[in-house]
Amino acid sequence: MIAIIDYGMGNLRSVQKACEYVGYDARITADKQTIRDASHVILPGVGAARDALQNLRERGLFDEAIRAAESGKPFLGICLGMQxxxxxxxxxxxxxxxxxxxxxxxPFRVNGLRVPHMGWNSLQIRNNPLFSREESETYVYFVHSYHAQGVEEGDIIATCEYGYPFTAAVRRGNVFGTQFHPEKSGDAGIAMIKNFGGLRL
Structure with missing residues (x-):
């Protein structure tokens, strides 16, 4: 079972539908025991970091998310969830x-380009279990005004370019993150969701 952490922000139902489309039991939940019982956990997110962190703390889910990630089960942050x-x-x-x-x-600091970075863009993929092995490039859907920097090279599993190269996906052990929205990225995104749900780490 995949637990989708419900902290009051994010397109929860879209993520759940994508998981269900590929045959996974996915539950939107703020219940700590359900999160602990899950084999996989997704932290979605749309909106601002300050509000998200406040909601996580108020619902007692900040430490619970850390606990889930440190348990060793596959853990995926999507968009704001990755940040x-x-x-x-x-x-x-x-x-x-x-x-x-x-x-x-x-924040993005790009001259002559709109922020937020919104729409389809290409990923440069490094070998990892979230993406199909034969892929080196694929197109996915982004909506974001901020991005990660100072990421260790070994943690970066995909990059994208918007004015300059930025980190588009990460993996550190059992913890994965995508700056883009797999649930809005068509067949490529659905394949990523399927790969994530099939991980046994």
């Missing part, structure tokens, strides 16, 4: 995040 994996975010101030992946989240 929350890092040490800190500089979105509207400085905020301590989950600290599961070294790095920090900073």
């Amino acid at each position: 929350l994996l890092f040490d800190r975010s500089l979105e509207n101030g400085e905020h301590e995040c989950l600290g599961l992946v070294p790095g920090e989240v900073v």
Whole structure:
């Protein structure tokens, strides 16, 4: 069973439907025991880091998310959920995040390009179990104004370019993150969800 952490932000139902489409039992939940019983955990997110962190703490899910990731089960952060994996975010101030992946989240600084970075863009993929082995490039859907920097090279599993190269997906042990939305990325995104749900680490 895949637990989709419900902290009041994120397109929860879209993520659940993508999981169900490939045959997985996925439950939107704020219940700690359900999260502990799950074989896989997804932390989705849409919106601002400060609000997300506040909601996680108020619902007692900040420490629970860390516990789930440290348990060794496959753990996936999507979009804002990926940004929350890092040490800190500089979105509207400085905020301590989950600290599961070294790095920090900073605003895009691109001349002549719109922010947020929104729409389809190509990923440059490095070999890892979230993506199909034969792929080196694929197109996915982004909506974000911030991105991770200072990420260790070995943790980066995909990059993208928007004015300059940025980290688009990470893996540190059992913890994965995608800056893009797999659930909105057509067949390529569905394949990633299927691969994630099939992980046995």
